[in-house]
Amino acid sequence: MKKAKPIIATALKGLFISSEPWDNAHLGWYVDRERELKERKLDTSVVREWRRELKEKPESEKKTYFKYVDRIMGLLYPALSDEERTGKARELFFESTVKYIKQHPEVVNRNVKDYFRTLKRKYRIALITTNTQKAVNNILRISGLEGLFDIVEVSLPKEKDDKIAVFDRFISKYDKPMLYIGSGRADSYDYCNQYNIPAIFANLEGLENIPGVEVVHSLKQIKERIFNIN
Numbered sequence: 001m002k003k004a005k006p007i008i009a010t011a012l013k014g015l016f017i018s019s020e021p022w023d024n025a026h027l028g029w030y031v032d033r034e035r036e037l038k039e040r041k042l043d044t045s046v047v048r049e050w051r052r053e054l055k056e057k058p059e060s061e062k063k064t065y066f067k068y069v070d071r072i073m074g075l076l077y078p079a080l081s082d083e084e085r086t087g088k089a090r091e092l093f094f095e096s097t098v099k100y101i102k103q104h105p106e107v108v109n110r111n112v113k114d115y116f117r118t119l120k121r122k123y124r125i126a127l128i129t130t131n132t133q134k135a136v137n138n139i140l141r142i143s144g145l146e147g148l149f150d151i152v153e154v155s156l157p158k159e160k161d162d163k164i165a166v167f168d169r170f171i172s173k174y175d176k177p178m179l180y181i182g183s184g185r186a187d188s189y190d191y192c193n194q195y196n197i198p199a200i201f202a203n204l205e206g207l208e209n210i211p212g213v214e215v216v217h218s219l220k221q222i223k224e225r226i227f228n229i230n
Contacts, residue, residue, distance in 0.1 A: 007151065007177040008119065008226070009126040009170070012136075014183025015202050016116075017143055018107040025096035026065070032092070033072050046071045066160045087157035094135035101142055108143045109204070111219055117148060119226065126151035126177060128170050128188075130161050167191045179229055181222065189213045200225055 013022050034047045050068040053061045066086075073085040080088065101107060116125055127149040129136060136154050140146045153170040155162065163185055180199040182188045184207045192199035193212070201215040202222055209215050216222050 005122065005124045007124045007126050007174060009128050009151075009177035009180045010116070010149075011182040011185070011188070011202075012127055012129045012131065012139070014205055014207075015181065016109055016112055016145060016148075017101065017139070018109065019183070019205060020104065020107050021097045021100040024100050025093050028096045029089075029093050030068075030072075032096075033076065036076055037072070040076070042075050046075070083158040086160055090132060090155075090157060091134075094132060094138075097131075097135065098138045098142065101139060105143075108145075109219075110144075112204075112222075113143075113145060113148065115219060115223065120148075120150070123178075124150040126153065126170070126174070128153050128163075128166055128180075130155040130159070130163050130166060132157050163187050164191055171195070179226070184210070186210050186213075 010016070013019055030047055030050055034044055037044045037047070046068055050061070053064075053068075066089075069089050070082075070085070073080075073089050077085050077088060119125060125148060127136070129152070131139065131154060133152075133154045136152060140148070151170075151174060153166050153173070155166055159165055164187060167188070176195060176197050178198065180188065180192050180197050181202050182199060183202060184205075189199050189201065189210055189212075191197075199213065200222075201210055201213045203209065203215050203217050204219075206217075214225075216225055
């Protein structure tokens with residue numbers, strides 16, 4: 001039996017595509033929902049709370065993103081179940097993400113994309129992402145990334161941006177990758193450290209380094225790290 005090629009697992013945001021589409025969708029989601037609340041003559045104070053926390057404690061706000069989403073969706077869609085509201089909220093978010101990529105094709109890191117295509121002869125390229133399947137399909141199509149990934153593990157619509165759940169499903173199906181190349185999510189590296197998965201932070205956008213995580217800052221350094229993978 002032919003031995004399966006080893007797996008290099010990756011993230012999407014911040015590596016193949018800049019963070020802009022997701023960051024802008026994050027902000028735009030609240031603008032759109034505030035407009036809906038006003039149109040229905042509903043209380044908009046929760047949006048003001050979100051803006052205050054975003055201004056005063058931006059990192060805290062990112063970690064508690066769904067604290068405000070849940071409250072807003074409860075106001076707008078009281079008849080839906082919690083899972084249905086989560087799914088609806090994420091659907092609206094990803095629609096904004098896809099729209100942004102369409103309008104700004106330059107956010108795709110084409111050199112990174114082209115390089116990883118050359119790796120497919122030797123490795124299986126996997127994508128581990130908290131985007132939903134529907135969103136990923138659209139994003140890959142409009143960004144020219146279709147056919148790049150041999151394996152795609154996504155978030156379920158009901159999950160609240162839970163990268164650990166996605167990692168767990170991936171490992172249960174395919175075992176551990178030989179290397180994980182991620183972006184700015186510390187929980188991904190915590191997971192890799194816990195399960196002894198070699199991991200590097202592809203910090204292509206000049207973010208703060210994550211303590212204890214190996215970091216590279218350019219495609220050249222990614223190439224060097226993969227060249228020395230064995």
